[in-house]
Structure formats: structure tokens, C-alpha cells
């Protein structure tokens with residue numbers, strides 16, 4: 001039987017939403033209903049609905065494909081959340097049933113009440129933003145969604161906000177949930193620039209006066225869905241779900257408490273509201289995500305498949321620990337530096353979760369958008385202090401080699417990156433290290449740094465000659 005509202009009654013209480021989705025009313029519009037959103041913000045919304053806050057269901061808008069929209073609509077917006085490796089008592093303990101070989105808990109999420117494909121229905125999508133009952137518009141549009149300011153999300157926000165202003169529907173909070181430093185500030189800047197290009201002075205005033213864009217830090221590891229997830233969802237719920245999402249027990253959300261039109265009482269469900277997200281976000285991007293990207297760039301060419309395999313490799317693990325200790329922790333904001341060793345110890349446990357199957361190739365996607373926020377702030381600081389960020393240089397050399405598209409055992413892969421073409425053209429013309437380090441959209445002012453280039457060149461040579469393990473050992 002297919003997953004649907006009608007099928008919920010047959011599920012054990014622990015797997016069912018702890019609210020009746022039919023009674024939920026939309027108060028959040030979300031742009032980008034990929035796996036991360038459905039394992040993170042949609043779960044917090046589900047918890048708010050379960051606590052009786054009925055007005056915070058989600059209307060999800062997908063910006064590119066309609067595939068996920070059709071799959072969700074065909075099962076009444078419901079989907080299965082598979083929390084993997086939860087056996088040792090994590091923060092997902094309530095409301096989920098145990099089962100499966102790997103201690104996976106299945107739970108049906110009922111907060112997504114509408115799904116719209118923006119390319120098919122731009123007017124309906126914009127009208128959703130003008131509904132006075134909608135008080136938050138959240139976004140997961142990935143790093144590159146902010147890059148040119150002309151992407152679908154920004155166009156939709158402009159149309160939606162103009163409609164909202166015209167309808168007199170009041171202020172709104174735009175909640176960026178992407179892995180960007182100062183994601184809310186970035187969104188506001190990109191939005192302002194786009195409004196200015198439109199030359200709409202009234203809309204500019206509306207954005208400045210009625211729109212809040214708090215910065216947030218979001219954290220939950222969410223691998224892509226494959227056959228194994230479809231099978232596991234069916235095994236645990238006895239229902240067919242075309243779009244389950246698997247994730248880890250850990251979940252964190254830190255938000256600056258500036259909302260234009262109210263918000264759910266998310267603190268009840270563990271959300272941290274703070275005045276300034278910057279230190280939290282620096283810690284997460286520069287410890288978790290930096291390590292992820294390093295494992296991906298160094299691990300893929302060595303033939304490693306998943307994060308748990310990489311962190312189980314003694315050489316890679318020692319490398320990650322050295323990178324944290326020498327280059328990353330010393331350059332964190334002072335207020336989180338003391339917490340960093342404990343945070344890293346917890347990360348080692350999360351990375352080692354063998355049930356996640358989090359693929360290094362997934363993490364390597366869009367590296368050109370990730371590296372500037374994950375590695376380069378610390379590299380700059382170390383260089384400014386007269387030191388050479390040696391471990392980061394090795395990671396950068398790993399990326400240079402990754403861009404070559406060939407591994408140690410002859411395996412190949414496609415470089416999935418908005419700058420793939422530009423980088424490939426440069427690589428065809430020049431020495432690999434010069435070609436990559438000289439690429440200003442990624443390295444900016446570091447492009448001409450001779451000390452950094454020297455170490456990257458050293459590591460690149462050794463990676464090619466000795467392989468990842470040989471070189472790092």
C-alpha cells in the first residue's frame with residue numbers, strides 16, 4: 001500500500017505524526033524541498049504542529065524540477081524520516097519506532113501540506129508569499145543559489161514580496177537555512193541588489209522596513225536517497241514511500257531571534273535562539289564542513305566511498321585531527337575555541353556512523369562554492385599571522401587533484417560544479433596548481449600568495465606520486 005493520509009491509521013502510533021495533518025494550516029513557505037529541508041526544518045515544523053501550534057505547516061516550493069513535487073503530492077505530502085544509528089539514545093528518542101538491522105527509527109513527517117513546482121506555476125508560487133497567514137519564508141537553495149542573484153529563488157522572492165506589499169499582508173521573515181557564512185545577511189544583500197536592478201523604490205522600502213533576515217546555523221547530516229532507503233522505509237512501515245529521507249540522530253539549529261511576524265516556540269524542541277550566530281557558524285563550517293570537504297577531495301581519488309570509511313582510515317583520520325588542531329581551531333572566534341575539542345570529538349562519532357552511507361562524492365559537489373567558506377578564512381588568518389596552513393594546503397592540493405577527474409586506481413568521475421567548465425579550461429592551459437590557485441572566484445586575494453602556492457605545489461606533487469595515504473602518512 002502507498003503512503004497516504006488514509007494509510008496513517010494502520011501505522012503504529014510511534015511512527016505516525018503526533019498531530020492530524022488535516023488540521024494543520026500553512027504558515028511557512030519553503031523554497032527548495034530537497035532532502036536537507038525535509039530532515040531538518042520540516043521536522044521542527046512537525047514538532048511544533050505536534051505541540052499544538054497548528055498554524056505552522058509548510059507549503060514547499062521546488063525551484064527546478066517537479067519530480068519531487070509530484071512524488072510528494074501523490075502521497076499527500078507525507079514522507080518517511082529514517083533516523084539511522086539511533087541505538088545509543090540520541091535526541092530523536094521520542095515519537096519514533098525502532099526497527100531494522102542498524103537501529104533505524106522510522107517516523108512519518110506530516111508538516112509539508114502543499115508542494116508547488118515553481119517553473120510550472122510561478123504565479124501561484126508568488127501568491128503563496130502574499131498570504132497573510134504565511135509569516136516565514138525559509139530557504140535551502142544551496143551555496144550557488146545566492147551566487148548570481150538572478151537564480152529562481154531570488155526572482156520568486158521579488159515577485160512574492162511585491163505581491164505581498166500590494167496585498168498589504170504585512171512583514172515577513174526570510175530564513176536562510178543554507179551552509180553559508182552570514183546566510184541571512186547574504187540573502188538580504190542579494191535581495192537588495194536585485195530590487196535595485198528592478199528599480200522599484202517602493203519594494204526597496206518594504207524590504208528594508210518589513211522584512212527580517214536572521215542569520216542561522218543549520219546542522220544535520222543528510223545523505224542522498226537511493227534504493228536502500230526506499231527498501232528500508234518499506235520494511236519499517238510496510239508502506240511504499242517514493243521519497244523517504246535518511247539522516248543521523250543529531251540535529252542542531254541556531255537562529256538569531258529577529259522575526260518580523262512571529263515564529264513557533266521552537267526553543268521547546270531544542271532550537272537555540274541567540275543574538276549573534278557568527279561564532280556557532282564559524283565552528284560548524286570550519287570544523288564539520290571543512291573536514292567533510294577535505295575527506296571528499298582527498299578520499300575520492302584514493303577510492304574511498306563514504307565518510308565513515310574515510311574516518312576509519314587511520315591516515316585520513318590523523319590528517320583531519322591535525323587540520324583541526326593546527327589550522328582550524330586556532331583561528332576560531334575566541335568564544336567558541338574552548339568548546340572546539342569537545343565539538344570535534346563529537347564529530348568523530350558522527351562521521352563514524354556506519355549506517356549513514358554518506359558518500360564523499362555527494363560532498364565533493366560544488367566544492368568551488370564551499371571551499372571559500374570552509375577552508376579559506378582559516379588559511380587567510382594563518383598566513384596573516386606569519387604561519388603556513390600546511391594541512392589546508394594539502395586539502396587544497398587534494399581539490400586540485402580531484403578536479404583532474406582521475407583516481408589512484410584509474411577510476412574516473414565527473415566534476416559537478418558551477419565552475420567546472422572554467423576550471424577545466426584553465427587546467428588544460430596551465431600547470432594544475434597555478435590554474436586552480438589563480439582562479440579568483442574561489443581564491444580571491446589568496447590567488448597570488450606564494451607561500452600558500454609553495455605548500456600546495458609540494459602536496460600536489462606528493463599526492464600524485466604517492467597517493468593520498470602515502471603522501472599524508
Ligand code: CS2
Nearest residue numbers: 218219220221289292362363
Ligand atoms: C556537507 C554538508 O555536502 C556537504 O557539503 O558537508 O551537507 C553537511 O553534511 C551538512 O552541512 C551537515 O549539517
